[in-house]
Amino acid sequence: MxxxxxxxxxxxxxxxxxxxxxxxxxxxxxxxxxxxxxxxxxxxxxxxTREALFEALLCTNLDALTQKADDLETSNTPDEALVSWFREWLAFAQSYRGVVALMAAAHTNPDSALYASCAAVHSASARLLLRAQAEGTARTDMNGDDLFALMSALGWAVDQPSFSPRADHLFDIIASAILTNRSNNDVEKRRAKSDR
Known part of the structure; x- marks a missing residue:
């Protein structure tokens, strides 16, 4: 060029x-x-196409997210890595209104300009989930597709003005449902600590 x-x-x-x-x-x-x-x-x-524009806009963010998964995989316990990465992904989703719907549609469409980036995000989340499952800290009755669906659902929900203020609370509920060692007490302690 x-x-x-x-x-x-x-x-x-x-x-x-x-x-x-x-x-x-x-x-x-x-x-x-x-x-x-x-x-x-x-x-x-x-x-x-609009997707080509979004691929260009988002590829840096999505590449950074995938790299973050790699970093977390080697520096955190499996459950902490999964939760930290999930939170990073949610922050990304909140920074581009409506991006979750685009990603949800693109992740199964090889013809989409966003397909490769979405596949990398999906793969990173599945890898972190498998690692937590192997350690016994994540439920074993779910797979990477389920996790991507939960991430997409949460991303869509917090994109809505009525749910946006409850993003952290909704995140904690989903994280508690995914991880086997994350109790409501852990959530309450963390919330009390962040309120100080």
């Missing part, structure tokens, strides 16, 4: 990030082009 084309690409991507932060995944491609001061054809040349 020529230097001027690379600058143009980076500029469009920066503007798209701002527009998506304001309007979520349903941000208008026309609005992105207008705010980037480029024609719609130029935007579509760089990003032929």
């Amino acid at each position: 020529r230097a001027d084309a690379r600058r143009n690409y980076s500029h469009v991507l920066a503007v798209a990030r701002d527009v998506v932060s304001e309007h979520g995944v349903n941000a208008s491609m026309r609005d992105i082009a207008r705010r980037a001061d480029v024609g719609l054809a130029t935007l579509l040349r760089h990003f032929p």
Whole structure:
């Protein structure tokens, strides 16, 4: 890519990030082009579909999330690694309104521009779950698909204004359901500690 084309690409991507932060995944491609001061054809040349735009916007975040799973796998106990990673993923999901629906649709569609990134996230979560199951700290009647579904459900729920204020509480409920050694007392102690 020529230097001027690379600058143009980076500029469009920066503007798209701002527009998506304001309007979520349903941000208008026309609005992105207008705010980037480029024609719609130029935007579509760089990003032929909405998914291609989101793949470009999200790949850095998703790569970092996958790397975080690798780091947690070697530096934390299995249950702590799973919970920490799940919390990282939720923070990511909250930073892009509507992204969870895109990811849920893309993770089983090999033709989607987001498929590879979603597959990496799915694989990382499944690996962390298996590790916790092997240690006896996570329930054994679930698999990576179940975990991805729970993550997606929680991501969707906290994307709704009525549930957003309860994100931490909902997270604790789901984490308690996944981990066999995480009791309500643990949740209450952690909540009391964070309220200090």
